[in-house]
Amino acid sequence: MQTAHSLDVLRTNVSKLRSGGARIGLVPTMGALHEGHLTLVRRALEECDAVVASIFVNPTQFGPNEDLDAYPRQLAQDAAMLESEGCALLWAPEASEMYPDGFVTNIAVTGVSEGLCGADRPGHFDGVATVVNKLFNQVLPDMAFFGEKDFQQLAVIRSMARDLNLSLPHVHSIIGVPTVREADGLAMSSRNRYLSKANRQAAAILPRAMKSAIAAIEAGSDVASCLTQLEGALIEAGFDSVDYAVLADATSLKALERLGGKPARLLVAARIGGTRLIDNMAVSS
Template structure:
C-alpha cells in the first residue's frame, strides 16, 4: 500500500491508473478508522480495480467552537487497518496542501443543507462539499463510497454530483453498529465508560420509532415527541435535534408515507453524536 501526501503526486498516480483502463473507488475519511470505514473499503474493493482512501481532517467543515484540534489522528494505525481491507493508496494531504495561501473558492448547496446538521452547524456542508469536490477532481473516482450514518451528507453530495453533472456514482453503505446498537463513529473514542452506556439512547430511540411505525403510527409529530421523551430519560443526553423528513428530498411531512428519514443529533457529555433510521409507512 502506498501513502501519497501531495496533490501533484496523486494526479500522476491517477493518470497512470486511467491509462491502464482501471476503475477507481474512493472512500473519503477523516481517519481514526473503525469497522464502519473498513466496510466501505471492502465494498470499494469489490466494485473497483483500485481503492483510494483519503485521510484528511478537513478544517473548513468545523465551526469555531467544534473539535477540529481534538479530532483523533492516527495515520500509523489507520494505515495498518486500511491495508487489511485491501486499500491500494492512502491520500493524506496536509491542510496547507488542500487550502494554500489565498484559497478562496467554495461550493454551496442550497435547500437541502438548511436543516438538520446544516441548521445546527452553519457552514458545515459548505466545507464538506468543497473538500469532496476537490477530492473528486484530484482522484477522479468512478465510484465514491459513503456511510448511511451521515445520511444528510450523502444526500447533499448526491445532489451536488447531480446538479454539477459530475461523472461519478455515489454509493450509500448501510450503518455499521456495535453489538449493542451504537453506530460506529470516530467520536465514540471521546466517550467515558458512563457516557458510552448513555449513548445507547440514540439507537434505542430509533428502534422505538420503528416499533411505533410497525404498530401503525404514522403521525410524524407523535413519533417525534415519543423519541424526544425517550432520549430525555437519559440524564447525560442533550438533544440538538430530532427531525423526520421525506427521503431522499428531506421535505417537511406530516405523515410517514413511503421512505422517511428520522435523524437525530444528541450530545452525550461534550461529544456530539448523530444517528438515523429509514422508516417506511
C-alpha cells in the same frame, strides 16, 4: 499501498492505476478509522478494481467552537489498516495542499444542507461540499463510497454531483453504504471514543429508542407524539439534550408530519457528556 502527500504524486499514482485499466473507487475519510470505514473499503473493492482512500481532517467543515484541534489523528495506524484491507493508494494531504494561499472558492448546496445538522453547524456543509468536490477532481474516481450514518452529508454530495453535472463520479455512482453498528446497536463513530464508560452505556438507548419510534410510526401512530416520546426516552436515559428528532423525506430531507408512500428517514442528533451523536434509520411507508 502507495501514499501521496502532494497532488503531483497523487495524480502520478492514479494515472498508473488507470493505465492498467483499473476501475477506481474513492473512500474519503477524516482518519481515526474504525470498522465502519473499513466496510466502505471492502464495498469499494467489490465494485472496483482499485481503491483510493483519502485521510484529511478538513478545517473548513469545523465551526469556531468545534473539535478541529482535538479531532484524533493517527495516520500511521490508519495507513496500516487501509493497507491490510487491500487499499491501493492513500491520499493524505496537508491543509496547505488542499487550500493553498489565495484559495477563495466555496460550494454551497442549499435545500438539503439546511436544517438538521446544517442548522446547528452553519457553514459545515459548504466545507463538506467544497472538499469532496476537490477530492473528486483530484482523484477522478469511477465511484465514491460514503457511510449512510452521515445521511445529510450524503444527500448534500449527491445534490452537488447532480447540479454540477459531475461525471466522475456522477450521482448514481455515489454509493451510500449502510451504517455499521456496535454490538449494542450504537452507530460506529470516531466520536464514540470521547464517551465516558457511563455515557457509553447510556448512549445505547439511542438506536433502541429510534427503533421503537419507527415501529410506532409505521403502525400509524401520530408522528409528532412518537418523536416527543423518543426525545423523552433519550433525556430519561441520561442524554443532556436533543438537537433534533425528525421524520424526513429520504431524498429532499424535508420534514414529514405523516408517511406518504415515499421513502422516509428518521434522523436524530443528541448530546451526552459533551459529545454530539447522530444517527438515522429508514422508515417504511
